[in-house]
Amino acid sequence: MSSNETPPPLPEPLRVAVADAHTHLDMQRDGVEESLAKAASVGVTTVLQVGCDLAGSRWAARTAAVHAAVHAAVALHPNEAPKLEAVGTLDAALGEIAELAALPEVRAVGETGLDHFRTGPEGRGAQERSFRAHIDIAKRHGKALMIHDRDAHADVLRILEEEGAPERTVFHCYSGDAEMAKVCADRGYYMSFAGNVTFKNAQPLRDALIVAPQELVLVETDAPFLTPAPFRGRPNAPYLIPVTLRAMAAVRGADEDAFAAVLAANTARAFGYAL
Template sequence: MSPRHDPHTYPPVPEEALPVPVVDNHCHLDIQRDGTLLSVEEALARAAAVGVTRIVQIGCDLPGARWAVETATAHDAVVAGVALHPNDAPLHDDFEAAFAEIEGLAAHDRVRAVGETGLDFFRTAEDGRETQAYSFRRHIDLAKRLDKTLVIHDRDAHEAVLEVIDSVGPPERWVMHCFSGDADFARACLDRGAYLSFAGTVTFKNAQPLRDALAVAPRDRILVETDAPYLTPTPYRGAPNASYLVPLTMRLMAEVRGDDLEVLCHAVNANTDAAFGGSW
């Protein structure tokens, strides 16, 4: 089996570091994939070696949110985002109690984001979507009240996400995590003030609509992420992902846009600070 498809093997660290540091603005350092997991220290060290010097750790459920805050407190390079994931929200017998804990965690000074929240029509069936939408609205309100960045998960729910955003209004700063739409949807999000975050999916062979979206996005609205351990960029699709693989995505992004890599790295780094309320 080729190493790039071996689910038990991390890909090699890229030989060439990025010319300017960037931020992985969406990562799950706590999630194992097929039994593999780097320690936080190893994940941060490998990332820093190639110019990925900061990470936003996202907690998607109560244990994950607690872990994200603890990890951000222990590591200067890490800040946290906390929320009940759209697929997690309908699973709580007492949603209000679960959300109350998220609200308390979100107030921590190492938490920069409320998310990932949003809508997922791929994994959650019709009977859970009302709770998803309710949870989404509650998280939007929380981001506004705490002046935190809203991080949106959108899977097979483009128009419904925009309907919610239009109905309640977005917070000052919001990110479309792992942007998955085409150029028209990109424009619709950008018109409403969103930052678009691109993951390893933009490198996939069948992702031309996503590359078209990247090409039309203004340079000052583009972010990069891994969603690690998922969405590993080409040529290692199928293996566990980690922040140290961001250079593969960044180089493809620069190529698609016709941008100088150093210029794009500078922009992505500055955009991340703007999107998440300042440097850390």
């Protein structure tokens, strides 16, 4: 196993339990039970398992149904929408996402939104139509909306305004700057920060974290992606939440335990579950 494939070591456990607000257990090397056990051993006792397509969304719902520590989010990733529209199955897929969203173990509709990085102009109409449909699904079922926003800040914010955002809207892997954070704060949107907030070139993210209201901040892994420094490039997993949380607390000048307690309460409130 090369050094880049070696999982990072377990960090020092948190003294206050928190949640991983966005992860992909189905893409990680450990099985669900092992992943959850390792996370719990360092104080990460809840995870939001996120679907990106129909198969992944079904898996998320099934997994959440049998593991109390797992809550599900279901959606068609923005980059899936043009593919499905090209073969004429987007509407049927959206119909199944709506059925899954009605399940009690499903706490959010997402990750949905816009991705102008991987999808060119020819696919943006399908992305936008899918995004608007997901917003409607979240509102109809009273679920949180989990946003994927890559290089599309202005359009994502515009569509949320045009459609009317759900009461609980979360920007997963927040990627905006401090000015956008102020807009999100004004609208009551949650901002979930991932391991990339620790990267050397991520000062705009840290600036955003500083101005984001404490009650709207979440922490996530987006595992197996975005492993925090100093382990960047190695496999990410929910047990590494303490690394990112401690870095975030340092940026904000916050006490680690108090900050963890706030993030735990924020995540429960955002996704509608009891602590």
